[in-house]
Amino acid sequence: MTLTDFPAATLGVAPVVPAGLPVEVTDHEMARYIELIYERTGIRISPQKKTLLSNRVRRRLKETGARGFTDYYNHLRRLRPNDPEWEAFLQEITTHETFLFRDEGQWEWFRNEYLPGCAAGARGGSRSRQLRIWSAACSTGDEAFTAACCIADALPDAPQWHVRILGTDIGTGAVEQAGTGVFGERAMKLVPESYRRRFFRKLAGANLWQACPVLTRMVAFRQHNLLDPMRDGPFDVVFLKNVLIYFAPDSKRRAMEHVRSAIRPGGLLVSGPAEGIGEHVKEFTRLRPWLHRRPQ
Numbered sequence: 431m432t433l434t435d436f437p438a439a440t441l442g443v444a445p446v447v448p449a450g451l452p453v454e455v456t457d458h459e460m461a462r463y464i465e466l467i468y469e470r471t472g473i474r475i476s477p478q479k480k481t482l483l484s485n486r487v488r489r490r491l492k493e494t495g496a497r498g499f500t501d502y503y504n505h506l507r508r509l510r511p512n513d514p515e516w517e518a519f520l521q522e523i524t525t526h527e528t529f530l531f532r533d534e535g536q537w538e539w540f541r542n543e544y545l546p547g548c549a550a551g552a553r554g555g556s557r558s559r560q561l562r563i564w565s566a567a568c569s570t571g572d573e574a575f576t577a578a579c580c581i582a583d584a585l586p587d588a589p590q591w592h593v594r595i596l597g598t599d600i601g602t603g604a605v606e607q608a609g610t611g612v613f614g615e616r617a618m619k620l621v622p623e624s625y626r627r628r629f630f631r632k633l634a635g636a637n638l639w640q641a642c643p644v645l646t647r648m649v650a651f652r653q654h655n656l657l658d659p660m661r662d663g664p665f666d667v668v669f670l671k672n673v674l675i676y677f678a679p680d681s682k683r684r685a686m687e688h689v690r691s692a693i694r695p696g697g698l699l700v701s702g703p704a705e706g707i708g709e710h711v712k713e714f715t716r717l718r719p720w721l722h723r724r725p726q
């Protein structure tokens with residue numbers, strides 16, 4: 431998650447600021463917003479992102495009728511973390527960029543190595559037909575549905591398995607969207623043609639795809655902040671991708687404590703290509719740069 435570049439800021443075009451609203455946060459206000467965002471999400475925004483942050487927050491000033499950046503800051507401070515305004519604020523300042531089959535090599539491993547290994551283990555009696563997956567910071571659920579596609583394909587007797595894929599995200603809007611199982615063409619760009627036909631239904635009159643029950647019955651979504659302990663689990667595999675890259679070191683450590691203890695002994699952690707979690711999984715076995723096994 432990051433403050434994605436806002437066109438007006440990147441192109442150097444001055445944003446149109448409605449009369450009466452301040453143009454930019456002061457250094458003091460910036461410092462307070464940095465602290466607030468850090469406390470709530472674990473992300474430490476660079477003070478250099480002042481213009482970007484101002485443009486984003488100004489949209490909330492307009493929506494809420496706040497008189498300025500300090501007024502809105504005080505308003506957020508008074509609200510409970512589950513207030514819809516917090517959700518709207520986080521939506522403005524974070525990116526939910528995701529798509530199905532992102533990092534295809536990881537999904538090839540999951541589908542062609544990991545799942546056949548599980549199937550062989552179940553046939554040989556060395557493991558049960560239970561599979562628990564966590565897509566942490568799942569955004570709109572694309573990762574969770576990708577896991578479901580692979581399972582439906584690679585486990586021929588999938589209906590006999592007890593599969594639970596849990597997707598969680600700090601954003602309640604994101605997890606609500608994930609629960610619909612509806613994806614646009616952009617999110618579907620890497621989904622193989624045969625999977626589209628078998629596991630999705632094109633919605634009439636829209637360029638949208640609805641996941642079929644064979645997938646939706648495996649997945650569940652709920653709100654969860656990685657800075658808080660995880661009450662579900664333990665999981666066989668945790669996908670933790672493209673979220674910790676912008677966390678401050680201490681919040682990354684805290685999130686990783688929660689993630690580590692949610693993985694069952696012998697279970698696996700799949701991280702994003704640039705997650706930077708090496709020092710937090712020292713006791714794990716590194717199988718690939720992005721794949722770590724928790725000791726038994």
Ligand SMILES: C[S@@+](CC[C@H](N)C(=O)[O-])C[C@H]1O[C@@H](n2cnc3c(N)ncnc32)[C@H](O)[C@@H]1O
Nearest residue numbers: 431471527528567569599600655656671672673
């Ligand atoms: C770029 S998306 C990554 C989605 C998916 N994991 C992927 O790699 O395609 C980052 C997600 O992290 C979520 N996020 C940010 N901070 C979080 C936190 N403290 N706890 C849980 N989720 C968080 C954001 O809401 C956003 O949906």
